[in-house]
Amino acid sequence: MMHETARLGLWHAAYVMARRDFRAILFSKAFVLFLLGPLFFIGISLVAGTLGARAAESAAPARLAVALPQAEAAAFERAYAYLDRAVNLPPMRAVPVDSAHDSTRLLADPAANFGAVVTGSLAAPRLIGTEERLESWRGEVALIVAEAQGGGSGAIPDIALEPTKTSVATQRSARVATATGAITLLFLLTMLLAGMVLSNLVEEKANKIIEILAAAIPMDAVFLGKLLAMLALSFVGIAVWGSLVLVGVAVGGAALPALPVPAVGWPLFVLVFVLYFSMAYLLIGSVFLTIGSMAPTVRDVQTISMPATIMQLAVFFLATFAMNSPGSPVELFAAIFPLSSPYAMVARAAQSMAMWPHLAALVWQAIWVALFVRSGATLFRRKVMKSGPSKRATKAA
Amino acid sequence: MLTEAHAIPPASRTSQGPLAIEARGLVKRFDETLAVDGVDISVPEGAIYGILGPNGAGKTTTLRMLLGIIDPDEGLRRVFGHDRPQEIARLIGYLPEERGLYPSMRCDEAIAFMGALRGVPIGEGKRRGRELLEEHGLGHAVEKKIRALSKGMAQTVQLLGTLVHRPKLVVFDEPFSGLDALNQGKLERMIRRLAEDGTTVIFSTHVIHHAERLCNDVAIIASGKVPYAGSVDAARDRIPAQVRLETRRGDGEWLRALPPSTERESKAGGGHFWYFPLPETGIEALMRDLIEGEAGVLSFSVERAGLHDAFVEIAGEAAARALEADAQGAAA
Numbered sequence: 001m002m003h004e005t006a007r008l009g010l011w012h013a014a015y016v017m018a019r020r021d022f023r024a025i026l027f028s029k030a031f032v033l034f035l036l037g038p039l040f041f042i043g044i045s046l047v048a049g050t051l052g053a054r055a056a057e058s059a060a061p062a063r064l065a066v067a068l069p070q071a072e073a074a075a076f077e078r079a080y081a082y083l084d085r086a087v088n089l090p091p092m093r094a095v096p097v098d099s100a101h102d103s104t105r106l107l108a109d110p111a112a113n114f115g116a117v118v119t120g121s122l123a124a125p126r127l128i129g130t131e132e133r134l135e136s137w138r139g140e141v142a143l144i145v146a147e148a149q150g151g152g153s154g155a156i157p158d159i160a161l162e163p164t165k166t167s168v169a170t171q172r173s174a175r176v177a178t179a180t181g182a183i184t185l186l187f188l189l190t191m192l193l194a195g196m197v198l199s200n201l202v203e204e205k206a207n208k209i210i211e212i213l214a215a216a217i218p219m220d221a222v223f224l225g226k227l228l229a230m231l232a233l234s235f236v237g238i239a240v241w242g243s244l245v246l247v248g249v250a251v252g253g254a255a256l257p258a259l260p261v262p263a264v265g266w267p268l269f270v271l272v273f274v275l276y277f278s279m280a281y282l283l284i285g286s287v288f289l290t291i292g293s294m295a296p297t298v299r300d301v302q303t304i305s306m307p308a309t310i311m312q313l314a315v316f317f318l319a320t321f322a323m324n325s326p327g328s329p330v331e332l333f334a335a336i337f338p339l340s341s342p343y344a345m346v347a348r349a350a351q352s353m354a355m356w357p358h359l360a361a362l363v364w365q366a367i368w369v370a371l372f373v374r375s376g377a378t379l380f381r382r383k384v385m386k387s388g389p390s391k392r393a394t395k396a397a
Numbered sequence: 398m399l400t401e402a403h404a405i406p407p408a409s410r411t412s413q414g415p416l417a418i419e420a421r422g423l424v425k426r427f428d429e430t431l432a433v434d435g436v437d438i439s440v441p442e443g444a445i446y447g448i449l450g451p452n453g454a455g456k457t458t459t460l461r462m463l464l465g466i467i468d469p470d471e472g473l474r475r476v477f478g479h480d481r482p483q484e485i486a487r488l489i490g491y492l493p494e495e496r497g498l499y500p501s502m503r504c505d506e507a508i509a510f511m512g513a514l515r516g517v518p519i520g521e522g523k524r525r526g527r528e529l530l531e532e533h534g535l536g537h538a539v540e541k542k543i544r545a546l547s548k549g550m551a552q553t554v555q556l557l558g559t560l561v562h563r564p565k566l567v568v569f570d571e572p573f574s575g576l577d578a579l580n581q582g583k584l585e586r587m588i589r590r591l592a593e594d595g596t597t598v599i600f601s602t603h604v605i606h607h608a609e610r611l612c613n614d615v616a617i618i619a620s621g622k623v624p625y626a627g628s629v630d631a632a633r634d635r636i637p638a639q640v641r642l643e644t645r646r647g648d649g650e651w652l653r654a655l656p657p658s659t660e661r662e663s664k665a666g667g668g669h670f671w672y673f674p675l676p677e678t679g680i681e682a683l684m685r686d687l688i689e690g691e692a693g694v695l696s697f698s699v700e701r702a703g704l705h706d707a708f709v710e711i712a713g714e715a716a717a718r719a720l721e722a723d724a725q726g727a728a729a
Contacts, residue, residue, distance in 0.1 A: 004487065004516075005484075005485045005487050005488050006484055006485065006486070006487065007484060007486035007487065008486070008515075013514070016510075016514060020499070024499065024501055024502075207497045207500065208493075208495040208496065208497030209497035209499065210497070211493040211495060211497070212491065212497060212511065212514070213514065215465075215486070215489075216486055216491070216511075216514035217514055381466075381467060
């Protein structure tokens with residue numbers, strides 16, 4: 001008896017809503033615009049690329065390790081100090097000469113952040129590092145060596161170059177670029193989707209169907225259904241874009257530049273990106289839904305959604321800023337604050353190999369999604385579902 | 398919050414049978430505004446029940462509380478014995494005052510969606526939707542999009558969506574507003590048919606004649622209070638029936654049989670009209686006095702009070718004027 005008469009359960013009702021919204025939006029003009037979104041993304045990413053480059057530059061600069069005999073190292077340091085006043089030299093640090101025997105380990109030490117190692121002797125210097133770094137620093141090192149040798153002859157000594165595959169500094173810089181790209185992509189996708197979910201709710205208000213929904217199913221289910229429908233649509237969009245990218249890779253793969261590998265590796269990074277994208281969207285989407293449902297008119301929806309949009313931008317900038325200082329209080333705050341958490345954590349996935357913080361963060365974000373949806377539904381019931389104010393204005397006793 | 402006076406006894410029955418809806422002491426405030434102030438309502442199963450009052454009286458808020466869309470600040474409501482009406486949502490159909498459908502949906506899809514919200518599988522909902530549309534003369538519109546329908550047709554589709562899950566209780570908020578006379582007549586017939594099939598129908602209205610024609614029972618609501626809830630007949634009986642008497646003679650002992658409030662109107666060609674409330678002694682005693690007193694009775698009629706008169710008597714002149722203004726506004 002109860003089963004036949006009871007209201008639909010939360011998830012069943014959310015499915016009914018999601019199914020309706022999914023079908024309605026999939027065949028709408030709004031979805032076509034959503035699919036064209038990447039064009040918008042390309043434009044924005046040109047701007048964001050500049051920001052990313054700056055962020056990569058501002059990441060802890062790579063240092064030059066000096067592994068020379070003690071007297072020569074001292075001469076090198078004096079020459080460095082002399083030239084540094086006139087030339088922009090990379091920061092340097094002297095290391096014990098025997099450590100140069102394992103320059104690969106030296107270059108892989110994340111705490112030292114070395115970009116290259118000068119070793120051998122002043123008479124026959126060798127520079128060990130990535131090709132890119134060697135190309136960039138060989139001139140500066142030759143100048144310093146010439147100055148350390150006495151500098152009188154004016155001849156620039158030959159530096160023997162010994163390229164390695166990578167260095168921590170190069171890797172870190174590349175990962176910062178990956179993190180920046182991921183945050184920017186996350187931001188743009190969530191903004192597009194949150195805008196769509198808001199338009200969808202505005203349509204619902206204009207259609208005056210919201211009271212029918214409120215009478216039949218839990219308001220939480222209405223909110224949840226709308227959020228999930230849009231999320232499913234975004235996956236359709238991602239599948240379309242992903243397919244196009246795969247076709248692009250298959251056709252011109254050799255011509256495409258190699259992407260820097262994130263710390264957790266590409267498969268895991270793609271997985272956590274999708275998960276954080278879902279969370280970022282559900283979080284901001286539930287905020288937008290609450291705002292949309294609370295606003296009495298369509299115009300009010302647009303007006304009061306502005307602060308939420310500004311907040312979203314602030315969250316984006318916070319996460320971009322925080323990723324440059326892993327482990328700092330700012331980065332920790334960005335990882336904990338619910339709205340910035342997905343952005344900060346996706347940046348972490350690009351830069352750090354530890355996986356357990358992602359599990360904790362996803363659970364934390366899911367709790368906030370549930371809280372936002374519940375609060376939005378409660379506010380809607382309390383503040384919106386009432387008749388127009390009575391002219392009687394009888395004061396409550 | 399809940400006082401003894403608000404407690405609903407376990408046996409939700411009246412002399413008319415079990416109750417579909419029972420509410421005691423419902424109170425709802427919105428910020429500083431007291432929207433509903435201690436409403437008591439009892440709706441017997443299978444009844445057609447009207448909530449009559451002007452706009453802003455608290456009708457919609459009362460219905461929303463009865464349906465569980467909003468919770469009362471005080472008081473209790475019980476629908477088919479359940480304290481939480483949402484728990485039996487599949488037994489209830491609701492047509493809100495502000496009608497709404499998705500314009501991009503086809504008629505059968507719209508009905509099926511409304512059914513799905515109340516637990517009817519989509520395929521079954523579409524099938525029932527097509528049947529209902531055929532039954533109500535809209536078979537040609539099954540595949541039409543809602544945006545292509547006239548306002549009256551769209552309202553009918555929404556009404557059918559309210560009924561697709563075969564509810565035991567149907568709640569209409571101002572169902573006649575916006576409908577032309579033809580569609581109002583169709584809706585009245587539909588409501589009567591629902592009641593004949595055992596469905597309880599409760600609707601709010603500010604048009605007295607709809608309530609008078611359709612309802613067994615009414616609640617009169619004004620300024621958030623319900624000064625009267627009961628049968629339409631009992632409401633009308635609160636005002637004594639009016640007697641219209643026509644006599645040849647204008648004097649005599651028989652005049653003592655007429656109450657002091659009697660109004661007299663003399664006819665130009667002779668004879669007199671007398672207007673007065675039917676005395677408590679009844680018609681037979683009055684007639685005997687008139688005949689024995691040789692009043693020369695030319696005509697005699699008793700007119701029962703209408704619901705409008707009852708409304709004025711119960712809710713007051715101001716509420717009645719507001720009700721008339723709303724009805725005129727809706728008609729315009």
